Amino acid sequence: AKLYRTGRGSVKMRARYVLEEGDIVITALPYQVSGAKVIEQIAAQMQAKKLPMVADLRDESDHENPTRLLIQPRSNRVDIEGLMAHLFATTDLEKNARVNMNVIDLKGRPRVMALHEMLAEWLRYRRATVRRRLEHRLAKVEDRLHILEGLLTAYLNLDEVIRIIREEEDPKASLIETFQLSERQAEAILELRLRHLARLEEMKLRGEQDELKRERKHLKHLLGNDEALTDLIDSELEQAATDFGDARRSPLVERGEAKALSEVELMGADPITVALSEKGWIRAAKGHDIDPEGLSYKAGDRFHLAARGKTNQPLVLLDDTGRAYTLAAHNLPSARGQGEPITGRMNPAAGAAMVGLLLDAPSARYLLASDGGYGFVTTLEQLTGKNKSGKAALTLPRGCAVLPPVEVPTVPEATDGTLTALEVAVVSNEGRLLVFPLSELPEMSKGKGNKMLSIPGERAANREEFVRSLVVLPAGATLVVHAGKRKTLLKGADLDYYRGERGRRGSKLPKGFQKVDRLAVDS
Numbered sequence: 246a247k248l249y250r251t252g253r254g255s256v257k258m259r260a261r262y263v264l265e266e267g268d269i270v271i272t273a274l275p276y277q278v279s280g281a282k283v284i285e286q287i288a289a290q291m292q293a294k295k296l297p298m299v300a301d302l303r304d305e306s307d308h309e310n311p312t313r314l315l316i317q318p319r320s321n322r323v324d325i326e327g328l329m330a331h332l333f334a335t336t337d338l339e340k341n342a343r344v345n346m347n348v349i350d351l352k353g354r355p356r357v358m359a360l361h362e363m364l365a366e367w368l369r370y371r372r373a374t375v376r377r378r379l380e381h382r383l384a385k386v387e388d389r390l391h392i393l394e395g396l397l398t399a400y401l402n403l404d405e406v407i408r409i410i411r412e413e414e415d416p417k418a419s420l421i422e423t424f425q426l427s428e429r430q431a432e433a434i435l436e437l438r439l440r441h442l443a444r445l446e447e448m449k450l451r452g453e454q455d456e457l458k459r460e461r462k463h464l465k466h467l468l469g470n471d472e473a474l475t476d477l478i479d480s481e482l483e484q485a486a487t488d489f490g491d492a493r494r495s496p497l498v499e500r501g502e503a504k505a506l507s508e509v510e511l512m513g514a515d516p517i518t519v520a521l522s523e524k525g526w527i528r529a530a531k532g533h534d535i536d537p538e539g540l541s542y543k544a545g546d547r548f549h550l551a552a553r554g555k556t557n558q559p560l561v562l563l564d565d566t567g568r569a570y571t572l573a574a575h576n577l578p579s580a581r582g583q584g585e586p587i588t589g590r591m592n593p594a595a596g597a598a599m600v601g602l603l604l605d606a607p608s609a610r611y612l613l614a615s616d617g618g619y620g621f622v623t624t625l626e627q628l629t630g631k632n633k634s635g636k637a638a639l640t641l642p643r644g645c646a647v648l649p650p651v652e653v654p655t656v657p658e659a660t661d662g663t664l665t666a667l668e669v670a671v672v673s674n675e676g677r678l679l680v681f682p683l684s685e686l687p688e689m690s691k692g693k694g695n696k697m698l699s700i701p702g703e704r705a706a707n708r709e710e711f712v713r714s715l716v717v718l719p720a721g722a723t724l725v726v727h728a729g730k731r732k733t734l735l736k737g738a739d740l741d742y743y744r745g746e747r748g749r750r751g752s753k754l755p756k757g758f759q760k761v762d763r764l765a766v767d768s
Contacts, residue, residue: 258495259503260338262329267321269329271314275340276495280306280314286336287316295511298323333503368478375478376468383464386457388429393454395430399437400447406434514555517574521562521587521602523549528584529577543583554604559629563601563613564593565647567639569628574604592634601650603628610653612669612686613638614697616711617645620669621687621694622653640693644706653683654719666720670743671698672751674713676759678726678743679751683717686747696748714764725765728758734767 258275260283274280284304290296301317318328333339347357350366358366399406402424413419420431467473517529520537524546530537537551552560556575563569570591578584587599603611607626614620619642630636639647656666667683679698687695697715704710718724723736733755735743743752753759 256342256344258340258342259333259500264325267318269316269318269325271316271338272310272312274312275337276342278337278340280304280312283314283337287332290335297511298328327506330501330504331506334505339503371478372474375474375481379464379468383461383468386461386464390454390457390461391427392430392433393450393457395424395426395433396437396450397447397454398424398426398430399434400442400450403442410435514557517554517556517577517604518580519552519554519560519574519577519602519604520548520580520584521550521599522546522584525587525599526584527572527577527587527590528580528582529574530580535580540580541583550599550602552602552604558604558606559625561601561603561625561628562587562591562599563603563628563638563647563650564597564635565600566594566597567615567637567641567647568593568597568635569630569638570633570635571629571631590633600647603650605652610655610688612651612653612683612715612717614648614651614671614694614712614715615639615641615645616648616713617642617702617705618671618673618696618698618700618712619694620648620697620715621689621692622683623689623691627690636691638691640691642693642702642705644708645711648712648715651715651717653717656719668718668744669697669715669747670718670724670764671715672713672726672754672761672764673698673700673710674761675710676754676761677751678754678761679749680718680724680740680744681747681749699748699750713761716764716766718766723767725767726754726758727762727765728754728760729762731757733758 260271260275260278261273262269262271264270271283274283281304284302287296287299287302291299291302298319299316300319301315303315303317305313305315307313316328316332318325329338345357346360346363347355348363349355350358351370405423406420409419409423410416417428417431417435420426420434421428426434467477515531516533517531518533518535518537519527519529520535520540521527522542524543526543526546528540530540533553538548540548542548554560554574558574560572560574560577561569562572570587570593572587572590587593593599603609603625605625607624607629609625610622611625611628612620612622623638628636628638641647654667668680669683669686670678670680672678677698681697685695686697698712700710700712716724723734724740726733726735745751754761
């Protein structure tokens with residue numbers, strides 16, 4: 246692209262490879278690249294344990310196969326395209342060929358041309374060349390037709406022409422005066438040999454005249470019609486390619502940019518459990534069979550949040566101001582110790598507390614909401630960022646608080662791309678419960694979201710009424726309402742009473758269950 250825009254840049258030359266029974270076989274290398282050097286570069290990464298997905302590397306080149314480098318992936322689950330993109334970016338399997346297109350233009354001035362400018366300049370030159378060639382040919386045709394016209398005049402008046410040549414002292418001047426000829430026509434008549442005065446020669450001349458008239462008409466059409474001239478140039482170029490072209494040894498192919506694998510991607514995907522204490526100390530334990538609440542904590546501190554996932558997945562923390570922070574899960578301190586404070590890895594606002602700890606695939610969906618009754622669906626990828634001070638995720642209404650993020654189960658999508666067969670159950674501190682389709686909530690990267698449960702703004706700001714809890718209900722699941730030591734199960738027809746459109750007030754739960762502590766899902 247840079248070469249196309251500025252005329253200075255480089256052309257990337259990339260090795261070619263094929264797959265043979267799961268192995269990667271490199272069959273061609275960029276110009277002036279040594280196979281031994283490539284083997285050395287890949288082997289160095291393997292020794293440094295930066296290519297855990299490669300099991301073996303061999304050079305099988307011989308006189309029949311000048312280039313044959315074999316790379317054996319560790320398993321059939323290895324992403325071949327991702328591995329090759331990494332090798333293209335980190336070895337000589339991809340090289341840059343520098344190009345400086347400093348040329349002399351049609352006006353005789355030296356300058357640097359971008360690729361499209363050079364092509365346009367060459368096309369202007371080609372058009373001018375073809376036009377001059379056609380004009381030259383047209384002049385030749387016109388001249389020959391002029392001569393033929395004079396010769397045919399002589400054939401029509403052959404006796405008089407012969408008399409003038411035999412009797413006149415200056416036959417050329419007499420021919421010009423008698424038949425109104427030009428000097429060239431008269432000279433052509435005088436240069437005729439006797440054997441060319443036969444009837445057959447006259448017919449040949451008339452045939453030549455007709456053919457030249459057709460050619461003249463065609464030439465004038467090409468010179469007077471830019472589109473016809475363009476078609477001629479195009480056809481001539483195609484014919485030249487057919488006559489003189491051969492197969493490219495380096496095909497021109499549009500490819501994605503080579504990208505080296507990150508440290509996280511190279512480390513693999515090991516299962517871990519991340520635990521966060523109330524005072525903001527974080528650590529990670531290998532595996533998912535760890536009880537984060539059973540870990541030892543500092544005096545005056547205790548368990549707060551936990552998340553299970555893999556080392557190559559993004560770890561996102563959501564604070565009570567609505568900001569999201571991203572940490573690297575693979576280098577967290579071990580759970581064998583007390584961990585370390587999160588403030589050493591990020592810069593939350595003074596006094597901010599964490600309300601969410603998310604460790605999942607980038608495409609995983611979550612429901613973010615405030616207890617003012619607003620919420621939206623987002624993906625974990627949209628919450629990640631590189632800024633240590635975090636990024637704005639959830640906008641809070643005045644006086645409201647952030648609710649813990651709720652994971653959205655993975656279900657098939659409808660034809661319009663919306664989530665199907667999922668509902669949101671949201672309950673207020675006054676015991677008003679509303680169940681509505683999740684598809685009615687927008688999918689956003691940040692913001693306030695849409696109203697889920699109708700709560701007057703003043704009442705929410707004064708903490709008189711607010712959302713107590715919410716869950717996402719899969720199809721056929723049972724909603725569990727916890728109120729103190731009591732709980733009730735709502736399913737099927739029981740839930741129909743509480744179903745409605747998003748943004749409604751909801752229906753009151755039975756007495757004894759209106760002081761809801763939390764909602765849960767029993768599948």
